[in-house]
Amino acid sequence: MTPPLRARRGNYSVILGFLLPVFLGFTALSVDQSWIRIAESQSQDVADAAAHAALIELRRTGDVDAAEKVATSMVARNRVGEKAGALLDIQFGGWTRGSTAMTPSENPNAVEVEVGRVGANELPLYFARIWNRDSAATEASATAASRSLHAIVVMDITASFRFDIHWARDGAVSFLDIVHDSSTPDDRVGMVTFFSRYAHVWTEPFDLYDDTAYAATRAQWSTLTWATTEHDYYGDDVPAYPFYRYGSDYYNDAPQMPRYYGDDRGTDHSVGLKLGIDVMLEEGAKDPFAYKALVVLTDGKPVGLPIKPERRPADLEEAWRVYMHGDSTRSASTIILESQNQAVRAENNDINVWTIAFGSGGQAEFMESLVVGDGKTYATTDPSELVPIFEEIAVSLPMLLVK
Numbered sequence: 161m162t163p164p165l166r167a168r169r170g171n172y173s174v175i176l177g178f179l180l181p182v183f184l185g186f187t188a189l190s191v192d193q194s195w196i197r198i199a200e201s202q203s204q205d206v207a208d209a210a211a212h213a214a215l216i217e218l219r220r221t222g223d224v225d226a227a228e229k230v231a232t233s234m235v236a237r238n239r240v241g242e243k244a245g246a247l248l249d250i251q252f253g254g255w256t257r258g259s260t261a262m263t264p265s266e267n268p269n270a271v272e273v274e275v276g277r278v279g280a281n282e283l284p285l286y287f288a289r290i291w292n293r294d295s296a297a298t299e300a301s302a303t304a305a306s307r308s309l310h311a312i313v314v315m316d317i318t319a320s321f322r323f324d325i326h327w328a329r330d331g332a333v334s335f336l337d338i339v340h341d342s343s344t345p346d347d348r349v350g351m352v353t354f355f356s357r358y359a360h361v362w363t364e365p366f367d368l369y370d371d372t373a374y375a376a377t378r379a380q381w382s383t384l385t386w387a388t389t390e391h392d393y394y395g396d397d398v399p400a401y402p403f404y405r406y407g408s409d410y411y412n413d414a415p416q417m418p419r420y421y422g423d424d425r426g427t428d429h430s431v432g433l434k435l436g437i438d439v440m441l442e443e444g445a446k447d448p449f450a451y452k453a454l455v456v457l458t459d460g461k462p463v464g465l466p467i468k469p470e471r472r473p474a475d476l477e478e479a480w481r482v483y484m485h486g487d488s489t490r491s492a493s494t495i496i497l498e499s500q501n502q503a504v505r506a507e508n509n510d511i512n513v514w515t516i517a518f519g520s521g522g523q524a525e526f527m528e529s530l531v532v533g534d535g536k537t538y539a540t541t542d543p544s545e546l547v548p549i550f551e552e553i554a555v556s557l558p559m560l561l562v563k
Contacts, residue, residue, distance in 0.1 A: 192285045196296050199241045199283045203300035206245060207275040210234040211304035214250065214271040215342075219306065220555045222341030224252050227271065235275055240298065241283045248299065249274040255305035256344060262303065267369065269344045270305035307451040307560045308346030309339060310365070310443045314436040315384065316458040318355040318427050319420070322386045322412065324518070324543035328457055329384040331550030335455070336378055338554035343368040346450065348443050349377075353418060354432030355387045356425070357465050357490065360418045360480035361435065365443050380416075388414040418480060426465035428490060429458060430498035433530070435483040437506055444509070451560075454506060455553055456530065457516040457546075461523035462495035496526060503530040514538075514553050518546060534558055 214231035218224065228250050235247045251272045254265030262270050276299030277283050283296050313332050317325065336349060350365035363380055366373040389412050436454050444452060485498075506513050512533035517524040517540075524539035531537050536556075538549045 192296075195241070195285070196283065196298065199277070199296075199298045200300065202238075202240045203245060203276050203298050204302070206235055206238045206240060207273055207300045207302035208304075209238065210247065210273045210275060211271050211302040214273065215304040215306065216555060218252070218268065218271060219342040219557075220338060224268065227252070231271070231273055240275070240277050243277075243281075245275050245277045245298075246281060247273060248276055248278065254344065255303070256308075256346065262305075267343065269342050270303060272301065272303040274299060274301040276300060305560060306342060306344065306557075307449070308344055308447055309348070309368070309453065309557065310440060310447070310450045311339065311349045311453040311455065311557075312365070312436045312440050313349075313351045314432045314454060314456040315351060315353045315362075316355065316427065316429075316432070316460065317353045317384070317386045317417065318460060319386055319389070319412070320427075321459040321518075324459065324546075325384070325386050327543035327546040328459075328518070329381065331547040332384065332457075333378060333381050334547055335550040335554045336374075336381060338551060339557070340368050340374050343374075345369045346447055348446075348450075350439060350443075351381065352432055352436045352439065353384075353387075354429070354435070355418070355427065356420070357428050357431060357485050358418065359431040359435035359483045361439060361482075362418075362480060364481075365439060383414075383416050385414050385417055386412060387420050388412045388417045389420045418482075426463040426490065427458070427460050428465060428485065428495050428498075429456070429462060429526075429530075430495055430502055431483055431485055432456065433499055433502035433506070435481075437502060437509070437511060438483070440511055441509060451557065452509075452511040453535075453553075453557060454511055454513045454532075455516070455550070456513065456527070457518065458523060458527065459518045459521075461521045461526055462492045462499070464492045464495070465490035496529075499526075500529055503532055507532045516540075516546065516549055518543065 210231040213234045214227040217230040218227040231250055232247050236244050251262065252268040253262030253270050254268060255262055255270035262272055276297065278297045278299065283298050285294055285296055313335065315328065315332065339349060347368035348365040349368050351363045353360050353362045363377050366377055368374060433456065440452055440454060444450065503513060512535045513531055514535040515527040515530050515537045517527040520541050528537040
């Protein structure tokens with residue numbers, strides 16, 4: 161005779177009692193393992209952020225203690241699980257292309273951090289307590305390092321900049337100081353100047369890691385001023401036309417600078433861009449994986465060049481490599497188009513372009529059209545802002561997370 165249905169219910173209750181620990185075990189496995197994976201992912205995110213933050217501070221200050229404080233602060237402000245993790249370890253060293261690990265370095269360009277929750281700060285578990293396990297450790301590490309840097313600063317040195325160019329000079333020197341503080345043996349930096357229809361390689365790219373070369377270049381950059389009008393192109397001791405018409409305000413006896421010759425009125429930004437890109441590509445042939453940055457500063461908008469001046473037979477100056485466009489006339493619209501064509505050329509060659517527009521002449525929109533890649537445009541009418549702008553560009557050059 162078949163037992164009553166209610167008698168079977170008792171059998172199921174017994175079976176359920178035996179299986180309940182199994183169900184709870186699977187719950188522990190699924191819920192707590194998911195919780196651990198989330199915490200591990202958060203640990204990695206925090207490690208990545210801390211490594212990047214420390215590297216930025218290291219590039220900005222060159223101070224490993226300050227970089228460690230920034231990393232510690234970054235970890236404290238971010239959660240791993242339901243509370244902050246800890247900076248378990250931080251190391252500084254050198255990293256070059258092709259490396260598999262950091263190496264000891266007196267001039268570090270890389271940071272490795274380890275973040276997690278261990279010991280008394282382990283991640284609490286919930287259902288796994290039925291297996292006598294109430295916490296789990298979670299750790300993650302990240303290494304951030306600078307790519308080798310190739311940078312060219314392109315400076316407008318026209319006479320209209322004569323009263324404020326010292327601010328630009330100080331900004332460029334600060335830029336040089338910042339990138340030097342975290343340089344590697346593969347970093348290269350140079351400067352191109354331009355005025356009228358001429359561009360000059362004012363300092364050839366040099367090994368930024370070489371302290372002697374850095375000191376010499378810094379000393380030269382510290383003498384930057386606007387193009388001299390010491391002589392006209394006939395070699396007479398008379399300021400070049402049209403500057404003698406304006407008296408001593410326009411006279412600039414600076415023999416270390418390129419010279420104005422003849423009727424050099426106008427500003428052609430395209431010549432500075434072209435020569436800067438040419439130099440960058442020469443450097444890129446030595447290290448095609450370097451990060452390429454072009455920083456262009458002007459104090460004016462494009463101004464047409466109606467007359468092609470004579471040139472000295474021996475060239476404009478023997479001290480610099482020189483580029484001059486060959487057109488006998490050059491309208492403002494042509495200068496704009498040629499400058500934008502050079503920006504396209506930069507983009508095609510993986511060159512990132514930052515631009516700085518100083519003054520109230522309406523040049524900001526034009527300079528913004530030249531920005532490429534990671535670059536950014538800055539516009540200001542306050543010359544004292546040129547120094548922090550250069551510094552911001554220097555510290556914002558992108559970092560590479562390598563591990």
